Amino acid sequence: GNSVTQMEGPVTLSEEAFLTINCTYTATGYPSLFWYVQYPGEGLQLLLKATKADDKGSNKGFEATYRKETTSFHLEKGSVQVSDSAVYFCALESRAGGGNKLTFGTGTQLKVEL
Amino acid sequence: DAGITQSPRHKVTETGTPVTLRCHQTENHRYMYWYRQDPGHGLRLIHYSYGVKDTDKGEVSDGYSVSRSKTEDFLLTLESATSSQTSVYFCAIRPLILAGGITDTQYFGPGTRLTVL
Numbered sequence: 001g002n003s004v005t006q007m008e009g010p011v012t013l014s015e016e017a018f019l020t021i022n023c024t025y026t027a028t029g030y031p032s033l034f035w036y037v038q039y040p041g042e043g044l045q046l047l048l049k050a051t052k053a054d055d056k057g058s059n060k061g062f063e064a065t066y067r068k069e070t071t072s073f074h075l076e077k078g079s080v081q082v083s084d085s086a087v088y089f090c091a092l093e094s095r096a097g098g099g100n101k102l103t104f105g106t107g108t109q110l111k112v113e114l
Numbered sequence: 115d116a117g118i119t120q121s122p123r124h125k126v127t128e129t130g131t132p133v134t135l136r137c138h139q140t141e142n143h144r145y146m147y148w149y150r151q152d153p154g155h156g157l158r159l160i161h162y163s164y165g166v167k168d169t170d171k172g173e174v175s176d177g178y179s180v181s182r183s184k185t186e187d188f189l190l191t192l193e194s195a196t197s198s199q200t201s202v203y204f205c206a207i208r209p210l211i212l213a214g215g216i217t218d219t220q221y222f223g224p225g226t227r228l229t230v231l
Contacts, residue, residue, distance in 0.1 A: 004156075034219075043118075043204055043222035044157070089156060101147075101172070102220060104156035 002027045006090050006105035013080055013112050021075040021108045023064075023090035031094040033057075033066055033073040034102070038087045047075075047088070080112045117141045118223035120205050126229045133192040135226050137205030145208035146188040147220065148172075148180065150201040157204065163188055195230045202227050 007022040025031065032051045036044040048057030053068035062077045073090060090105040117140035127133050137146060144165050149157040149172075159172030161180040169180050177199060181189045192199055205223040 041224075043224050044206075045222070046219050049219065101159055101162065102157075104158070106154055106156040 002031070002092060002094055002103040004090050004092055004103055004105035006088075006108050009087075009107075009109035011108060011110050013110070015082055015112055015114055016079045017112075019075070019077040019080045019084075019110065021088055021090075021110070023073045023075065023105060025071050025073065025090075025092050027071075027092050027094045027103075029094045031092040033064070034091040034093070035062070035064055035073070035075050036089045036091060036104075038089065038107070040086070044089060080110070082112045082114060085110055085112045118205060118207060118221065120203075120223040120226050122226060123224065124227045126231065127195055128231050129196055130194050133195050133228065133230075135190045135203055135228070137188045137190070137223060139186055139188075139207050141207075141209075142185055143207040143209055144185070145210075146182070147206040147208070148178075148188065148190045149204045149206065150174065150199075151204060151225070152201050160190065160203075195228075197230050200228060200230045 003026045005024050034049045035047040037047045038044045048059040050057040050066035053066055056065045064073050064075045066073055087107045087109045089107045091102045093102050119138045121136045147162040148160040150160055151157050158174045160174055160178050161169055161172055163169045163182040166182055166185055179191045203226045206220040208220050
């Protein structure tokens with residue numbers, strides 16, 4: 001079946017530090033890959049996505065590249081801000097045999113300090 | 115803002131009581147989903163709906179039922195709540211695109227925090 005593995009948190013960084021959150025996946029077919037973000041007390045919001053190999057998703061300074069050879073979709077940001085503190089979820093959707101349903105990772109909490 | 119509201123936002127109940135959570139959307143979306151969020155598990159799909167009276171099970175459907183009698187409302191019912199159902203419940207919708215396809219992006223409601231004592 002489909003699965004997503006994320007690095008465990010919390011990840012604590014100083015403002016302006018470089019961020020990487022690792023995400024690897026197992027899926028049948030050719031999945032679409034997503035990063036969702038959850039700010040405290042809120043629901044999830046789509047941060048970025050990529051639908052095929054070598055695509056790069058980007059938004060708000062965050063980037064992730066769909067790497068089929070390593071089955072990875074790592075999230076990066078060059079300079080984090082306190083306002084980036086949130087929980088980040090990697091997810092995939094594979095239409096092969098599973099319909100249009102998302103499979104989520106367990107989430108990685110990011111804390112950014114001044 | 116995808117026009118999704120959930121009610122109640124917080125609920126405390128006792129083991130063995132029935133509980134119904136409501137997801138309401140204002141934009142006539144066909145696809146709706148219920149998830150639960152638990153530490154160490156991320157979000158897991160409980161049930162989903164692809165139209166009025168059309169529903170199907172997700173990966174953690176035991177102990178839950180759903181109903182969709184109107185496009186705008188998707189109800190999640192715990193017939194007899196247990197402590198293992200203490201969780202945060204999220205509703206989501208998936209918009210259609212032109213030509214009848216569906217997007218690959220889901221939009222989430224604000225969540226309902228349920229505590230079963």
